[in-house]
Amino acid sequence: MAQFTYMGTKRLLAAQIAATAEGLRAGPFMDLFSGISAAGGAVAASRNVWCNDAQAFSTLLTKALYTSASNVVDAKGMRDSIRGGYEDNHALLSSILAAELGVEDACLSAPNRAEQIDTLSEASLSVRVRAKSIRESDVHCLLLVTHSGTYFGIRQCVEMDSIRAGADRALARRMITPEQHRWAILALCRAASATSNSTGHFAQALTPRPDNISRVISKRRRSPLAEWFNAVCEMKPIGTTNWRKGNKVFQQDAITLVRKLSEDILQPGVLYADPPYTDDQYSRYYHLLENIVRYDYPETFGKGEYRPDRFVSRFSLASGVFDAFEELIEEASRVRSAFMLSYPSDGLLKDSPAFISEKLSRNFDVVHDPIAIEHEHSTLGASKGAQKHQVTEYIYVAEGGKHAESERRATRRGLQ
Numbered sequence: 001m002a003q004f005t006y007m008g009t010k011r012l013l014a015a016q017i018a019a020t021a022e023g024l025r026a027g028p029f030m031d032l033f034s035g036i037s038a039a040g041g042a043v044a045a046s047r048n049v050w051c052n053d054a055q056a057f058s059t060l061l062t063k064a065l066y067t068s069a070s071n072v073v074d075a076k077g078m079r080d081s082i083r084g085g086y087e088d089n090h091a092l093l094s095s096i097l098a099a100e101l102g103v104e105d106a107c108l109s110a111p112n113r114a115e116q117i118d119t120l121s122e123a124s125l126s127v128r129v130r131a132k133s134i135r136e137s138d139v140h141c142l143l144l145v146t147h148s149g150t151y152f153g154i155r156q157c158v159e160m161d162s163i164r165a166g167a168d169r170a171l172a173r174r175m176i177t178p179e180q181h182r183w184a185i186l187a188l189c190r191a192a193s194a195t196s197n198s199t200g201h202f203a204q205a206l207t208p209r210p211d212n213i214s215r216v217i218s219k220r221r222r223s224p225l226a227e228w229f230n231a232v233c234e235m236k237p238i239g240t241t242n243w244r245k246g247n248k249v250f251q252q253d254a255i256t257l258v259r260k261l262s263e264d265i266l267q268p269g270v271l272y273a274d275p276p277y278t279d280d281q282y283s284r285y286y287h288l289l290e291n292i293v294r295y296d297y298p299e300t301f302g303k304g305e306y307r308p309d310r311f312v313s314r315f316s317l318a319s320g321v322f323d324a325f326e327e328l329i330e331e332a333s334r335v336r337s338a339f340m341l342s343y344p345s346d347g348l349l350k351d352s353p354a355f356i357s358e359k360l361s362r363n364f365d366v367v368h369d370p371i372a373i374e375h376e377h378s379t380l381g382a383s384k385g386a387q388k389h390q391v392t393e394y395i396y397v398a399e400g401g402k403h404a405e406s407e408r409r410a411t412r413r414g415l416q
Contacts, residue, residue, distance in 0.1 A: 031272050
């Protein structure tokens with residue numbers, strides 16, 4: 001179900017991760033940094049999947065994929081259910097923004113490129129100036145007042161905000177279930193990904209210039225409503241209903257979650273960690289989808305229009321990466337699970353093969369030889385040099401956590 005762009009290397013490693021997990025302890029496969037769940041999807045056929053991520057977007061996605069009670073997403077029924085709320089919100093926003101929409105529509109069909117650039121900027125600036133009064137009009141307008149003129153056009157934002165309005169009203173009136181509402185919001189995220197004026201992720205929008213205005217205009221002409229309905233038609237959960245009953249989804253910091261797992265009677269068979277490997281915070285690539293899911297009108301900053309509360313991972317901080325790895329490995333050794341960890345040779349953690357192997361040997365009874373996989377890393381837009389470069393990705397496997405037995409005894413004492 002490839003409706004979102006995979007960040008990092010999970011898509012490339014997924015098959016190897018699944019094959020390696022087959023020979024390890026029975027029980028659920030827990031993906032501690034699930035993102036959009038490439039690893040979980042590869043493992044799904046052989047065991048239950050538990051997913052965790054700190055971000056709301058990933059949590060919504062994995063809940064839909066792995067815990068849905070129904071096997072079918074009724075696209076036509078969902079469209080009909082949200083229609084009333086969509087049309088009401090769309091009509092009100094269209095009335096409020098009649099002048100700006102007229103300017104944008106004329107601009108998108110104008111032949112003069114320089115005129116297109118200037119006119120698009122003027123129309124979007126007008127919307128931003130009026131943002132406060134628009135919000136006071138009792139309409140759904142988060143994307144309009146936050147991302148119009150940068151990632152999206154004005155009319156595109158009107159469509160997407162109205163889709164959200166229709167889904168929210170249909171849920172409030174019990175015309176759709178919470179599960180159907182989840183799919184509607186995920187389809188909206190996919191529509192945003194398909195129509196965004198960006199380079200495949202949301203680090204920042206493209207600034208219209210003579211050399212890219214044709215691409216910007218082409219993106220602005222796409223209809224999010226059409227993309228949304230196409231997404232709803234294509235979306236479906238993974239596996240069978242009975243299999244999904246054994247899956248779980250968490251939304252926590254990975255190390256905090258592993259610490260809590262050591263205290264639980266029910267634990268996964270395999271813990272898998274694929275922490276960030278650069279000093280780029282991954283939340284900056286998904287922050288717009290986070291806004292769509294949370295729909296909480298955040299104050300934003302910077303050219304990328306980032307949330308001020310976006311998640312910051314210690315694994316992406318030079319000052320914290322060594323301590324983060326040491327803590328993760330030690331906490332994993334307290335859980336009665338096999339532990340898998342993937343990390344590249346060129347990550348922020350310097351001399352990672354030696355460091356990780358030493359920490360695993362100190363905390364686990366059995367440490368297997370790392371599996372080395374040669375492949376190319378993407379630089380996520382080549383902002384820091386060449387777009388791709390060769391790298392060795394290592395998959396580490398350890399079993400028999402040296403602290404797990406003491407944790408088990410402590411848990412038993414607590415139950416007596």
